Amino acid sequence: MLDQYAVFGNPIAHSQSPQIHTWFAKQTHQRLQYTAILAPEDDFEASARIFFAKGGVGANVTVPFKLDALVFADKLSPRARRAGAVNTLQKGKNGEIYGDNTDGVGLVSDLTNNLGFSLMDKKVLLLGAGGAARGVIEPLLNAGIAQLKIANRTPEKAQQLVQVFHVLETGITLTSGNWASLEDEQYDLIINATSSSLSGDLPPLPDGLLTQKSLAYDLMYSKQPTPFMLWAKQQGAAQVADGLGMLVEQAAEAFFLWRQVRPETQPVLQHLKSLEKA
Incomplete structure (x- = not known):
């Protein structure tokens, strides 16, 4: 089974993250599946717990759940603690959820x-x-x-x-x-x-x-x-x-945290820009 990743948000249909991480995976020969999850505005925690319980290993978090993700995480990076927000979650080997901020x-x-x-x-x-x-x-x-x-x-x-x-x-x-x-x-x-x-x-x-x-x-x-x-x-x-370049670069940092492989961002950024002009 492929490693499962996702982005949580509300709304989420517009998110470029699934496309970006799929391109990163192909570029770095990583086997994973990345999806977008529309979480209820008043119950991020339930959606996140279901995702990780079903085998999810990492997730991105966007508006309006970055504060919810801060509370949800078992451990926080120093930069996430000072930022008071989490946009990246990772499940550790012991099952603990680690929260970081790559923005x-x-x-x-x-x-x-x-x-x-x-x-x-x-x-x-x-x-x-x-x-x-x-x-x-x-x-x-x-x-x-x-x-x-x-x-x-x-x-x-x-x-x-x-x-x-x-x-x-x-x-x-x-x-x-x-x-x-x-x-x-x-x-x-x-x-x-x-x-x-x-x-x-x-x-x-x-x-x-x-x-x-x-x-x-x-x-x-x-x-x-x-x-x-x-x-x-x-x-x-x-x-x-x-902020399109920031979106790609923060995704690359999250991808590195999850996979310990740093993807090249320029090809992905140029591809996104070409799609905008189409």
Whole structure:
């Protein structure tokens, strides 16, 4: 019987994960089956327990279950514990479920390897203070940036994240604020981790945040440019990107955790982009 993997979400029909992991498996000659599972919004735990009880060995977790997966896991990686969210589950030999978070690693890999953007000594603005934001902070702090500001509609939530991640003692300037606090500031990299793109909206951002060398990155991925991406282009950003590359890179990290084989991401990413254009 093939090793069983899955992605849990609600909704889930749109997920690219089954396609991505099937391509990874073919590329690395791994024998596995990967499916998408629509879990009830109010009972992720039951769906996950059934999956692992029937022989499942690993799973990805997407919206809205990353906090549920955190609670479900028996053991957590340090990065998952600090992120307060789990997107990757693995069943150990003793039956314990191990929870990890590969989102931030996926983002940094996409920025540096696929987009050719050096994070060294960069001034970074992270928009949002929810689960998506929490998952990417630690890898950004470990990537050599000089400053990170977390901005949110309610600044108290952003300040809470500053307090959580200050314990890493990276020596990096870590600050927080609301949208109004961004007036007269400029950044090398702006990452949209808010849910605004889901509703076709945009945070009320002031003009002048971006320079002609800046990169604007939306964690959402979409066939059409998101409102944040359109805003960034109008503001003169040098580069604008969505989260498709991050999706592929975080999947590759999860695949490595499960199989101890690291797939090549470029062929898969290019194939997905070609499908979007078709």
